[in-house]
Amino acid sequence: MSNGAQALMKTLVDAGIEVCFSNPGTSEMHFVAALDSEPRMRAVLALFEGVATGAADGYARMAGKPAATLLHLGCGLGNGLANLHNARKGKVPIVNIVGDHATYHTRLDAQLQSDIETVARNVSPGFVRTSSSTAQLCQDATDAITAARGLPGQVATLILPADVSWGEGAEPCPPPAQPAPQAADAAVVQAIAEVLRSGKKAALLLGGHALREPALLAAARIAAHSGVQLLAEVFPTRMERGAGLPYVERIAYLAEMAGVQLAGIEHLVLVDAKAPVSFFAYPGKKSELVPDTCTVHTLSTPAQDAAASLQQLATALGATQTAPALQAAQRPGCPRGKLTAPKVCKAVGHLLPDNAILIDEAITSGLMLSTMTAGAPRHDLITLTGGAIGQGLPNAVGAAIACPGRPVIALIGDGTAMYTFQALWTMAREKLHVVSVVFNNASYSVLNVELERVGADEVGPKAQSQLDLSEPTLNFALLAQGMGVHAVRTDTAEGFAKALEYALAEPGPHLIEALVPESLSGAKRKVLPWLLRSMPHLPQPVARALKRKIAP
Amino acid sequence: MSNGAQALMKTLVDAGIEVCFSNPGTSEMHFVAALDSEPRMRAVLALFEGVATGAADGYARMAGKPAATLLHLGCGLGNGLANLHNARKGKVPIVNIVGDHATYHTRLDAQLQSDIETVARNVSPGFVRTSSSTAQLCQDATDAITAARGLPGQVATLILPADVSWGEGAEPCPPPAQPAPQAADAAVVQAIAEVLRSGKKAALLLGGHALREPALLAAARIAAHSGVQLLAEVFPTRMERGAGLPYVERIAYLAEMAGVQLAGIEHLVLVDAKAPVSFFAYPGKKSELVPDTCTVHTLSTPAQDAAASLQQLATALGATQTAPALQAAQRPGCPRGKLTAPKVCKAVGHLLPDNAILIDEAITSGLMLSTMTAGAPRHDLITLTGGAIGQGLPNAVGAAIACPGRPVIALIGDGTAMYTFQALWTMAREKLHVVSVVFNNASYSVLNVELERVGADEVGPKAQSQLDLSEPTLNFALLAQGMGVHAVRTDTAEGFAKALEYALAEPGPHLIEALVPESLSGAKRKVLPWLLRSMPHLPQPVARALKRKIAP
CATH class of the missing domain: 3.40.50.1220 (TPP-binding domain)
Incomplete structure (x- = not known):
């Protein structure tokens, strides 16, 4: 005889959902209490819901199966929404559990009461369900798991009222079948x-x-x-x-x-x-x-x-015996001199270890990353599928938990890092081997490009100030240390390479703050000439075509 | 002849909306560019949308009129949702502007495409509108302003497609009338x-x-x-x-x-x-x-x-000539010895300056604040109206901008501080005289109380770990310094009082990290005895009644 939360926990782990990324509140306390009834469930605490949802996303990308989240009512779901959006766009399975008030409490419109389902529909158009009774809960969970692991994967949101969780008499459900995708007709x-x-x-x-x-x-x-x-x-x-x-x-x-x-x-x-x-x-x-x-x-x-x-x-x-062209092993040399964003990418290519997980949310600073790591040892690359910045650091948490033996390197822009920087604390708490590299160019650099591209011609000082992060300049090393993560900042290529080598060798989380010049700010830039200048390693046909476009 | 964004800007300021708390992206670039066309509009950049929305909330509470926000599509709205929820529950007017893709772009389901309106309905049940044309935009904005300033105030969400913003031929609208509330029948x-x-x-x-x-x-x-x-x-x-x-x-x-x-x-x-x-x-x-x-x-x-x-x-x-009972001027003495949460509250009561704005999001650590400041010089108190933690620091930003001459003191729990800590950067950038006090007890302390209150009896180590912030312990002084804010940490009452005195005297933002013991963790507590012990200044009738309840 179990309460709802205990039976739910067993239903989840029997279906292979063994990690829950959580940021709970009072309405989730029975779920939290039930964690100890199920030794197979690992609970990973996040200090902000966007970390929990982004970690669930990164976990599923690497584990090939969903994790659960545990969020606190509509506001917790709101805080987690951006990274659920990225998961939705990436067709990543997540069993998104949102605690709610007791069913009889909602009509009283207490402080935290809000319409959770309307928010959930944004990221879970295929499955949003509020479980209405303890007896029904495990079937609801099973349906959510089935939906999440469907073809294709999706974010399935199960809303869990507190009394459904604490009610007695729940029975766990057996694991649902995992459907196998079919080949094309x-x-x-x-x-x-x-x-x-x-x-x-x-x-x-x-x-x-x-x-x-x-x-x-x-x-x-x-x-x-x-x-x-x-x-x-x-x-x-x-x-x-x-x-x-x-x-x-x-x-x-x-x-x-x-x-x-x-x-x-x-x-x-x-x-x-x-x-x-x-x-x-x-x-x-x-x-x-x-x-x-x-x-x-x-x-x-x-x-x-x-x-x-x-x-x-x-x-x-008739191509089954044709030999595929394979990328040769090939690394760039070690960069030297004053640090720039391309040199960071070069150092990553120079040092990338075997079997790494590379997370790219570096925006403009990562333009060279793809080229510089093309011939590096085999690795997985994770990118910003939904465009909602703040994905990279939480993804790194989840990827490291999914793949404990593999080094994770997350390259993050300064603007994007500030959305979910709380992920650093979870890295420290869980002792994850993640190297976070933050490019500090003190700017929403991509918006300098975009401001011109949208044709907003008259750019005055107030508009410029909205893209500028230089006053005051952020110190990401201090921010990381404040969350218990070893961190250094450097403005030389040699310093960066040394810090990266050290971080890759020493277990646990590290942050390297790369102080790089902002190459795009100030006067308006013409995008195509800038691209050519900043991407010397462009494939020749692309470079030639770009040149023709610029100078017809 | 203006484009949509320029006419919108004029419509807003003509209606008295003179501050925009923003976190823009590409789809908002024309709005950003239009900032310089309107000298009366102040744009305040936030590094996270929850800061922008919470600042707009704090601003309106103190200014008595709405500010605008500027958010980036559905994900930006999601990030800002929790503090919009707090504003909704507080009946605070906000003109919540959410940029969207160009109208013709949405059907392509690009990376950032999502259903913005469904998210907005959670916090703006009374007014959500996607403006469909440049010609209509200023009327839509006027309707949003009218809705926001209605009786009672509310969050009105205006969704602004990029092409509506950049289209030419818009005409500003005159300011709508402000309705006056009527007395009771x-x-x-x-x-x-x-x-x-x-x-x-x-x-x-x-x-x-x-x-x-x-x-x-x-x-x-x-x-x-x-x-x-x-x-x-x-x-x-x-x-x-x-x-x-x-x-x-x-x-x-x-x-x-x-x-x-x-x-x-x-x-x-x-x-x-x-x-x-x-x-x-x-x-x-x-x-x-x-x-x-x-x-x-x-x-x-x-x-x-x-x-x-x-x-x-x-x-x-017949009471119009009756003399009202008024609170006498009365301050607690200066606390001494090892710092505790009640001593922090005592020091605040001891030193609270004239005409301060006090923001209370200290959760369990702030239990004594009300008592300790009851007889302090006249001040405004702002509290967590919607229960969505992460309100206090952003509220402080907005309150300081609304009332430049008044000192702002924000008392924040460690758990809650981590939701919207990015507010510190905006305080530094705008040079706001805000003193943020973070109680660091390394715990989601209120949840220790709640875990017992919900009747979750068997609390194992995994459950306990979900309420514990001690491994690693956060260092809020480093976090603040990383965002350019002067900060100290202290574990003595004398040190705290000295730091508070200094912070109140020196312009600009300060953070004081109060290292206090977590009085509630560990073994389960009985709530009522604990309340009595921790609230020696309870009104006598309340204390007597509580005692009767405990020992019947």
């Missing part, structure tokens, strides 16, 4: 094989699970056999890359560059990806990035099996 | 006067605007004349108090204590307040706090004029 495969045989310029756009090793190898065989180009979506949920794996060029964030990448492609084949669109709209510019003359095909949707679909396509093309 | 006043003349035990429960000077004086005249008790709602939006004003006892947070306060009252008259209910539900306990034998009357609703209603009631009772 044979007819679709044949039709796309036909297209690829036509000799027209074609590309496979890989996203979601198509960026994991089995799918990548099949895609690379097809590329080698049929001469199609391989592209990756701009912000992958998780991408396996590095030496020994196929190199796949990601679509650029800036529409101007993406346009160059996609120019001339006549057939674009989507594999667990969507047709690329501009991140934001810009006056007088098209939001769709696919050229008008290009036909878009879908090999497999996010609900299907990307790897199996690509293998069938390889079979249809 | 004469018949209601007469009926309540009748009740108060009956000689039965009665109390006026004052909330909202009834806790401001004109209403307080009228209520105190009635109290002196008719022998009714004065009570204040548990978490006032803004309460004027101190020497020379009537003393009003606040309903206690803990239902056990509130029950004692309300026992025996036969008639409870609500003045801009709601009938008290328990903050949370507890197994086997009633959520309604009003005794079954008590009749509840409403003198005036939040939409009416509380002061005028009370004055009419005083007239009906």
